[in-house]
Amino acid sequence: MSVRIGNIDLGEFPLLLAPMEDVSDPPFRYVCKQNGADMMYTEFISSEGLIRDAAKSIKKLDIFEYERPIGIQIFGSDIEHMREATEIATQAGPDLMDINYGCPVKQVACRGAGASLLQDIDKMVAMTKAVVEATHLPVTVKTRLGWNDDTKNVYEVAERLQDVGIKALTIHGRTRAQMYKGVADWSLIRDIKRNPRIQIPIFGNGDIDSPQKAANWRLEYEVDGMMIGRASIGYPWIFREVKHFFRTGEFLEGPTVAERVEVCRTHLEKSIEWKGLKTGIFEMRRHYSNYFKGINHFKEYRMRLVTAATLDEVQDILSEVELKYSAEVV
């Protein structure tokens, strides 16, 4: 059965690319889309930044036709500012708006935004209601299990946010206190799915890093779809591999080095296209070791890639890598 968010049809058991600051920008989203991500989100965008017209925040509103369906994710601590930011972001023409109630980092959660709202459900509900009323688009929410082990309140959160009109909920199976430590626990997510009051799609998030785990957790936790974050960094093939495994029960062969180089080049090109030559080359540096993880003796190439100053140099090194490791599957 197809999963729907408002009028958006996501097909059966969609795989979502997680919003990730400094990662899920348009160049990265391009390669994830090419490899089967069914829906994507922007990096989180500060509502304060949008209202102040800060260049960094406005730039993050850039979305492209081929990315659809795509959601813009915002965060903030002030309800009125979140309302205004929703109006601004809606103008950018996404398919939906998403609110971040999951970010655990101090600069966000200790300033009353992100996961901090898990400590004040009444305010979270009021904020969500304001966002829902400020846009004609469907609104989704991404959150965690709760603030800490003693306050895992996402069950109540799910009901109350559905009541004020959200159209889907993604839950990362950790508390704020856990940050990214320990293992994600999806059992509460299953409890929410089993709640007869809950009608909206529930997406599971946290620690999906292989087709087999995706298939096992799909069965075990009964979610409507999954969101994948870290496992896609430098490995956008995770989406197609999971889908293939769902369809056939067999593992798709991993990408060859030639394919890795090709996708890396595409990512680089898109990065330059969107960020300009200098920043495009510079910001691509953080991705090389991920694209070539597991390749023997790659260190020397990585060192050269992250110090290369011109596009020609980078392209030449990538050609060397392709030649040296051709036909290798890692």
Ligand SMILES: Cc1cc2nc3c(=O)[nH]c(=O)nc-3n(C[C@H](O)[C@H](O)[C@H](O)COP(=O)(O)O)c2cc1C
């Ligand atoms: C580098 C990085 C940046 C992130 N930025 C965001 C963000 O902007 N918004 C958000 O909702 N979650 C953010 N997250 C959390 C992820 O969306 C996701 O919930 C988390 O990584 C768990 O999923 P995973 O185990 O598949 O990575 C970020 C995570 C990482 C690793």
